[in-house]
Amino acid sequence: MHIAVSYNKFGTSKSGGARESLLTLLKGVAEQKDITVDVYQTPPVDDPPETNFEYSIHERELHEIPKLTWMNQVFTRRQWGRYLKKQLTPDHELLITQNALAPVSVQIAAEFEIPSLFFVRSMALTGYEKYDPSCNYLSNFVNTDIGGRIQYHFLWKNFQEYKRAAQLATYTIANSEFTAGLIDELFDVEGPIINPPIELEEYRVEYNPNGFITMVNPRAAYKGADIFLDIADEMPDEEFLLVGPISSSEIKSWAQQAQNVRHWEWCDDMREAYSVTKLVVVPSRWEEPFGRVPAEAMVSGIPCVVSDRGGLPDVVGETGVIVDDIESVKYWKDAINHALTNTNEDAQKNRVIQYSAEQQVRSLTEIIDDAQDL
Numbered sequence: 001m002h003i004a005v006s007y008n009k010f011g012t013s014k015s016g017g018a019r020e021s022l023l024t025l026l027k028g029v030a031e032q033k034d035i036t037v038d039v040y041q042t043p044p045v046d047d048p049p050e051t052n053f054e055y056s057i058h059e060r061e062l063h064e065i066p067k068l069t070w071m072n073q074v075f076t077r078r079q080w081g082r083y084l085k086k087q088l089t090p091d092h093e094l095l096i097t098q099n100a101l102a103p104v105s106v107q108i109a110a111e112f113e114i115p116s117l118f119f120v121r122s123m124a125l126t127g128y129e130k131y132d133p134s135c136n137y138l139s140n141f142v143n144t145d146i147g148g149r150i151q152y153h154f155l156w157k158n159f160q161e162y163k164r165a166a167q168l169a170t171y172t173i174a175n176s177e178f179t180a181g182l183i184d185e186l187f188d189v190e191g192p193i194i195n196p197p198i199e200l201e202e203y204r205v206e207y208n209p210n211g212f213i214t215m216v217n218p219r220a221a222y223k224g225a226d227i228f229l230d231i232a233d234e235m236p237d238e239e240f241l242l243v244g245p246i247s248s249s250e251i252k253s254w255a256q257q258a259q260n261v262r263h264w265e266w267c268d269d270m271r272e273a274y275s276v277t278k279l280v281v282v283p284s285r286w287e288e289p290f291g292r293v294p295a296e297a298m299v300s301g302i303p304c305v306v307s308d309r310g311g312l313p314d315v316v317g318e319t320g321v322i323v324d325d326i327e328s329v330k331y332w333k334d335a336i337n338h339a340l341t342n343t344n345e346d347a348q349k350n351r352v353i354q355y356s357a358e359q360q361v362r363s364l365t366e367i368i369d370d371a372q373d374l
Contacts, residue, residue, distance in 0.1 A: 001035045004088060006097040006105035010039045011057050013047035017292060018098060018121045021196045027052050028361025040087055058087060070127060070154040077104040084108045094371060100125055103165035110168050115371040118169035122289045123182045126162040127155050133186060163187045170371045176290045176311035194364055196290050197357035203296040205271050207345065211278040212241035213336065216293045219244060224283030225251045230329045232261050243273045274300055279340055282306040283326060291315035298352040301345030305335045319348045
């Protein structure tokens with residue numbers, strides 16, 4: 001089976017979870033099917049992945065407009081559409097795409113009558129937080145931020161391009177119940193869900209009841225690192241651990257001065273962090289599309305306390321503790337104390353099986369078979 005992948009970070013080192021999810025899924029499919037892949041991406045290609053399938057990477061540099069997010073998306077997609085139209089052929093039996101290049105990739109695939117899978121990892125790229133399709137032009141213009149007003153035509157057009165692609169794709173695939181709900185609400189599209197696949201054995205450790213209260217990925221304020229440090233200040237008898245880089249110099253300094261907080265700038269193997277953790281806190285202010293960190297922790301039965309944002313409540317379900325008033329340190333303290341004394345380790349381990357790579361690959365393989373039969 002000959003697959004085209006249109007994704008700008010397939011062979012790029014600074015790529016994040018979207019690349020890892022896609023690679024895990026493709027490797028799983030390759031165990032079931034004989035596949036070859038043509039990858040179309042923007043440079044750099046500085047980290048070509050090791051795979052169990054043959055692939056070739058085709059690079060195309062795009063001219064960008066710095067600091068103008070919505071204009072830039074529209075502008076670069078026009079360039080990408082012209083490029084991809086020259087690359088796709090009838091020999092491609094399927095196109096898989098995600099992130100900013102996806103809308104035009106779906107469009108070109110449709111012109112070639114190639115089935116397409118549009119993976120939606122985050123709805124933030126659509127601009128839905130700044131543009132409400134249920135409101136009229138003036139209301140949207142008044143209610144958006146200054147950047148949205150300056151680029152209003154492109155904000156609107158960007159949203160419409162994502163909507164059209166979601167409706168045009170053979171399958172528009174959400175990464176969580178939360179994302180699927182937004183796609184249905186904003187684009188009137190109901191599609192399958194494939195969660196970010198978790199290789200369970202890569203995170204499994206023996207639970208450490210004497211470990212740290214841990215937060216992973218504290219890089220910015222929207223992740224709630226300051227909330228975590230406020231909690232640490234209010235719980236001086238507990239030991240806390242931050243794992244990952246911190247962009248804010250103020251928060252980084254705060255963490256360094258806190259007597260009961262340690263900071264690991266980096267962790268290559270997350271089992272090292274989870275093996276010294278007795279509870280995971282995810283105090284995100286942002287509407288997380290999924291919630292990979294609590295899912296990883298649940299593999300080992302580590303209690304999780306998460307904010308009521310995005311897909312986090314869906315991930316932990318009744319096995320975790322969910323905090324509604326995320327700015328209230330008291331609520332977090334109460335939730336942490338409750339989780340430490342009332343956790344159900346077996347329930348967490350059983351729940352996280354649904355996010356396993358094996359199950360997600362099985363779902364994707366079924367979708368691919370269905371797409372080819374349409």
